[in-house]
Amino acid sequence: MNEWSELLFRTFLFILSLFLVTKLLGKKQISQLTLFEYISGITIGSIAGEAITGLEKNYLQGLTAIVIFGVITFLADYLSLKSKKFRDWVEGKGTVVIKDGKILEDNLKKERYTVDELSSLLRQQNIFNVADVEFALIEPEGRISALLKKENRPLTPKDLQMKMPNEKEPQTVIIDGKILDGELTEAGKGRGWLYSELEKLGVTLDNVFMAQVNSYGELTVDLYDDKIQVPSPAQRPLLLASLKKAQADLEIFSLSTDCEKTKAMYKKNADLLQETINKLSPYLNG
Structure with missing residues (x-):
């Protein structure tokens, strides 16, 4: 095996071994790393690079070293799941740096953070x-985790005692102009409905880069041609506007009649319709 063939063989071998070791260790290795995982990751990468390019050395030694480091990291993660003391020792614990709006300088110095770095993270x-x-x-x-004081937190529907509908996962029903029948069925729709909605929007299937059906059963599309403006779904806002108009008409009818019985009937139905609008508003607001 000549030098270039051996280099190609080693490269493919170590790419495969690194992939398998990373799959074994799980997603933590490619997300937020602990100190131990950071050391393990750069060491495994360094070993692989040296083993690939160091043609005069036995590449099996490099492969063995990667496997050993992978097993050690796997065991460390396993022990972290079983023992809180071991987890705190290997991964560390969070350090409080702000309490009641006051910076805890001693804790900040302990973690070797400056005020400027803390401000940047905030x-x-x-x-x-x-x-x-x-x-x-x-x-x-x-990273830093921060909780604002109650008076400084953004208002939520719960703060306003508003009832909000549950959101479901949107289903992607078109990708690259191709209909995904499984996702379309999951959304409770069919091809006939999809073609009808595309026609309403004035777009063709082959110009759709991606389309999704939201939890309200509305279709939203993203086109290849970004210059084309696609209208937003308007069924819910239009329905809400129609209900409000009907309620307002009933109020006007109740004021314009002299018959007390008729006036009471209009007023009663206007109030009932207003209650319905109040209940449906969280669902119908666009």
Whole structure:
């Protein structure tokens, strides 16, 4: 085997071995790394690079070293699942750096973070004033988790006592101009409905890059031709507008009649329709 053939063989061998080791270790190796996983990852990569290019050495030794490091990392993750003490020792624990809007300087120095670095991490979460923070800690992997004081948190529908509908996973029914029948069935729709909706939007199937059906059964599309403006789904807002108009008409009818019995009938139905609108508004607001 000549030098170039051996290099090609080693490259494919170690790409395959690194892929298998990474699959064994799981997604944590490609997400937020702990200190131990960071050391293990760069070491495995260094061994692979040296084993691929070091033609004068026995590549089986490099492969063995990668397997050993992979097994050690796997065992460390396994022990971390079984023992909190081991997990805290290997992965570390979060450190509180802000409490009640006050920076805990000693903890910040302990983690070797400056105030500027802390401010930068907070700005990444759209927090610009330390005094607005109720509680913040630096996670073991180095990112910061912060909880704003209650008066500084964004309002949610729950704060306003609004009932909101449950959201379901949107189904992608078209990709690259191809209909995905399985996802279309999962959304409770058929091809006839899909073609009808595309016709309403004035687009052709072959011009659709991606299309999804949301939890309300509405179709949204993204076209290859970005210059074409596709209207947003309007069924729900139109229905809400129609209900509001009907309710307003009943109110007007009740005011325009002199018959008390008729006036009471219009008023009663206007109130019933208003109750219906209140219940449906979270579902029909676009």
